[in-house]
Amino acid sequence: MSVRDKFAFNYREEDRLVRELKYNPYYQVISSGAGSSVEIDSREYLNLASNNYLGFSRNPEILARMKQTIDQYGASMCGTPVACGNVDLYAETAVAFSRFLGLEDTIIFPSCYQANAGIIGTLAKPGDIILVDRSSHASLLDGIRAAKCKVRPFKHNDVDHLLRLIKRTDGYDNIFVITESVFSTEGSIAPFDKIYRICQEFDAIPIVDDSHGIGVIGKNGGGILEEKGIENYEGIYTASTGKALGLAGGIVSSVSEVIMYLKYNSASLLYSTALPPVFLSATTKALEILSATGAELMQKLRANKAFLTSQLTELGYRTTEAEAPICSVIVGSNEKTFLMSKLLFEQSILTTPFIFPSVARDKGVIRMIPRVDLTQQQLECVIEAFRKIKAERPELFEQ
Numbered sequence: 001m002s003v004r005d006k007f008a009f010n011y012r013e014e015d016r017l018v019r020e021l022k023y024n025p026y027y028q029v030i031s032s033g034a035g036s037s038v039e040i041d042s043r044e045y046l047n048l049a050s051n052n053y054l055g056f057s058r059n060p061e062i063l064a065r066m067k068q069t070i071d072q073y074g075a076s077m078c079g080t081p082v083a084c085g086n087v088d089l090y091a092e093t094a095v096a097f098s099r100f101l102g103l104e105d106t107i108i109f110p111s112c113y114q115a116n117a118g119i120i121g122t123l124a125k126p127g128d129i130i131l132v133d134r135s136s137h138a139s140l141l142d143g144i145r146a147a148k149c150k151v152r153p154f155k156h157n158d159v160d161h162l163l164r165l166i167k168r169t170d171g172y173d174n175i176f177v178i179t180e181s182v183f184s185t186e187g188s189i190a191p192f193d194k195i196y197r198i199c200q201e202f203d204a205i206p207i208v209d210d211s212h213g214i215g216v217i218g219k220n221g222g223g224i225l226e227e228k229g230i231e232n233y234e235g236i237y238t239a240s241t242g243k244a245l246g247l248a249g250g251i252v253s254s255v256s257e258v259i260m261y262l263k264y265n266s267a268s269l270l271y272s273t274a275l276p277p278v279f280l281s282a283t284t285k286a287l288e289i290l291s292a293t294g295a296e297l298m299q300k301l302r303a304n305k306a307f308l309t310s311q312l313t314e315l316g317y318r319t320t321e322a323e324a325p326i327c328s329v330i331v332g333s334n335e336k337t338f339l340m341s342k343l344l345f346e347q348s349i350l351t352t353p354f355i356f357p358s359v360a361r362d363k364g365v366i367r368m369i370p371r372v373d374l375t376q377q378q379l380e381c382v383i384e385a386f387r388k389i390k391a392e393r394p395e396l397f398e399q
């Protein structure tokens with residue numbers, strides 16, 4: 001069989017739905033940036049799909065800093081940080097991040113996927129055990145697979161289950177407890193204060209991925225540590241700068257010994273071209289802006305979410321019980337979820353459908369990011385579109 005034949009037919013669920021509904025929400029070709037309106041096939045769409053929570057990907061101050069950096073440093077360092085990619089901006093950004101989080105030291109990866117997938121196997125050894133929230137992101141699971149140690153998943157956001165499991169970890173060298181902060185499909189926030197306390201009690205090492213938390217939760221957008229009032233955190237913290245910070249890159253922050261260890265041992269950092277200087281300087285600027293205006297931005301984000309959720313509930317839609325500023329409408333089967341996304345798209349609204357197996361069977365959701373740059377008029381357009389669907393497509397609401 002030729003290579004072409006081996007891969008030509010892919011009967012994944014998404015492909016089936018795309019063919020049946022003649023609509024593909026994935027890999028949409030966008031001919032503008034990630035603004036609140038985007039252009040697809042010469043038409044304008046409201047963009048509730050992008051994780052550009054704070055509109056930072058179009059922030060003029062950040063863009064000005066990026067242009068200046070490109071003029072000064074060019075496109076890339078064309079080398080790994082350890083060999084020749086350790087531009088002065090790297091240290092500046094690492095310090096800015098550590099200060100922002102109140103942690104000792106930080107390293108910067110080209111992406112958070114690379115950070116998560118790389119560091120866990122570097123830190124955990126065959127004699128260790130990892131307890132992980134069973135709904136954790138693919139990058140954390142990839143990292144865990146690389147660790148080649150015992151793994152026990154705990155029920156999603158279930159501290160009692162974690163406690164029961166951790167009580168049965170005698171004999172292991174190290175215990176790691178891994179979770180995301182904000183589970184972005186549904187918008188739940190991990191009870192990380194309790195998880196951290198359990199880690200302290202059992203001498204376990206916590207790893208939290210705050211990709212959808214930084215710039216999204218906490219009174220000032222400080223993320224999970226601020227949200228849960230955790231000070232002097234002695235664990236490992238990772239985050240993507242590609243979501244609320246509007247950029248690209250992944251960071252790992254911790255106590256200095258951990259960071260130093262990773263700097264010399266993490267293959268996904270050591271053997272990969274450094275994040276380009278332009279994203280480093282932009283990250284520092286984004287943190288500066290977030291530090292100065294975070295409280296205001298968080299209020300707006302929460303207000304947009306509250307508006308969408310309350311209006312949708314009034315219309316009879318069910319949303320997930322999201323504590324984070326994410327609005328996910330529960331639709332049901334894969335077919336219904338895809339169709340809902342298509343009907344919204346036909347009304348010029350771009351959303352993200354999540355279907356089984358990304359979510360539990362028949363628990364498909366339409367996720368919307370209530371980004372701060374949406375106007376009241378745009379929010380009302382979204383509600384109007386849902387109102388129309390409710391009136392015209394009763395079959396979508398039959399059990």
Ligand SMILES: Cc1ncc(COP(=O)(O)O)c(C=O)c1O
Pocket residue numbers: 110111112113114116137139180184209211212239240241242248249250
């Ligand atoms: C929870 C979580 N962790 C990690 C990542 C990966 O981050 P990045 O896009 O920087 O690779 C994502 C993004 O999809 C995410 O949602």
